Amino acid sequence: MKFTYLISWVDKNNLMTMQKVFYVLIGVLFSISVLQAQPEDDLESFGFIDIKTDSMDVPFFIDGYYVGNHPLGGPVPVLPGFHEVSYIPPNIQNEKIRNNLSDGIKRVYVAENDTLEVFLFYDHYLAQIETMENELKIQNYVGFSLIGVLIFVILSIF
Template sequence: MINIIIYLLISSFSLVSARSSSDYDTYGFIDIKTDSMDVPFYIDGVFVGQHPLKEPIAVISGFHEVGYIPPEIQSKKIRDNLSDGLKRVYVSPGDTLKVFLFYDHYLSQAKRLESDYRVQRYIGVSLFGMVIYLLFSII
């Protein structure tokens, strides 16, 4: 939670202060586009707005993760399966990077994958519990 507040403060401060020429050495901008309306955008797991964004988002130069998949349903398997919904990009100082994300049905697919993985975990734990129970009941 603290990280989100700090990120929002830095982002809001950078929108105002990154306009001077000396700050262009530290900040870059990300301009996010997609093929659907009202798509939520996240940068480094922080919600930054919905499509269409009015202006590019100011960020500290470096690597960032840009996507529309909420951080609470992201896992390694989902990241691997939905590469069009989450991109790792590098923003150069003073540069505006344009990122295009294909939306279509990927968010609903991500939610379905997350529920499938949850069911798989429950089944695995249940089977493991039954095996342990059977081993101890035999002894």
């Protein structure tokens, strides 16, 4: 006795759909096996910075990136190496201001798998920053004005 199986067009279409589903499932299972959760050893390749200050609701920045306001929920994970911790926004960090506010900007080294505690004195430094920026602008205006007057006098003599 000979059995012949006839597969209709609908059955072929269902078979192809099932093959596609099978391939997708195999792909998903493979992806899940490859993309397993990171082992806890990966956390050991980070360092942590625990930032403290003497005032409440102070914004903190690490390497110019905002990380939150005081009090933070916990230490901030960072890559091992040198980092700049401050409460001064990066858009107003002028070189002259940075030199005068050493208590508001700290350059620290964080070792691998270590937590470094950094204390920033806040007090009234942001008010000082605004005053220093205004003084710097006034110095620039006066300097450019004096240079302009000097050039005018030199040109009027000759």
